[in-house]
Amino acid sequence: MKKKPFIVAIDGPAGSGKSTTAKLVAKELGVTFLDSGAMYRTVALAVLKSGEGFDDPDKILKILFSSKIDFKFEDSRLSILLNGEDVTDGIRVPAVNQVVPIVAAMPEIRRQMVPVQRKIGKKISIVAEGRDIGTVVFPKADLKIFLTASIDTRAQRRFLELKSKNHDIALEAIKKEIELRDLKDTQRKISPLIKAVDAIELDTSSLTIAEQVDFIVQKARERIS
Numbered sequence: 001m002k003k004k005p006f007i008v009a010i011d012g013p014a015g016s017g018k019s020t021t022a023k024l025v026a027k028e029l030g031v032t033f034l035d036s037g038a039m040y041r042t043v044a045l046a047v048l049k050s051g052e053g054f055d056d057p058d059k060i061l062k063i064l065f066s067s068k069i070d071f072k073f074e075d076s077r078l079s080i081l082l083n084g085e086d087v088t089d090g091i092r093v094p095a096v097n098q099v100v101p102i103v104a105a106m107p108e109i110r111r112q113m114v115p116v117q118r119k120i121g122k123k124i125s126i127v128a129e130g131r132d133i134g135t136v137v138f139p140k141a142d143l144k145i146f147l148t149a150s151i152d153t154r155a156q157r158r159f160l161e162l163k164s165k166n167h168d169i170a171l172e173a174i175k176k177e178i179e180l181r182d183l184k185d186t187q188r189k190i191s192p193l194i195k196a197v198d199a200i201e202l203d204t205s206s207l208t209i210a211e212q213v214d215f216i217v218q219k220a221r222e223r224i225s
């Protein structure tokens, strides 16, 4: 008999370690990793490339409908293609960080993205990460985790990540950017970042990646079995 697909939802603020953790949890469980933030980032990049502004949701929808966005999973690495161009790294640059909250706060855009995410979760088992996965996208997820970490820890992590990609940005500037994004993500009207009542909160400030991955994998195995 075919097993029912299961869903692990990992939500939390910027820099809490969601992507790294979710990717490794998915690998450990042998299922697909769904990076929902990458979807909003790709739309933001498409708008930047088009030269249009960010004030008209209809124009942004038009850009979305005329773009081809593909997700490729190879050797547990997720690549994102925008109109055939690999934008996996291009969606994580500071210029995109700045405008992505505007796109993510548009109901018109979320109305397009959420069904795509649900469709994937209906067909296959996934570990999905974002801001509204456990609250809006998959309220019946088998396991919900809310990852947090102190603002200093999160800024330090982003700083090291950007440095490894040769982006030289001051730690203080990163901290400010994260604080601003937290504010926008938690205070927006549609699907704000909040902990689902039935989510397990995990503060990763003093945990290693391996520790947080082990914790989630163990919880997931308990729930699934």
Ligand code: DC
Pocket (backbone or CB within 6 Å): 014, 036, 037, 038, 040, 041, 100, 101, 104, 105, 129, 130, 131, 132, 133, 181, 185
């Ligand atoms: O996780 P991230 O930094 O890649 O997310 C990019 C932006 O998209 C961030 O501003 C929050 C937003 N986002 C969202 O609103 N809902 C999601 N499910 C995922 C991300």
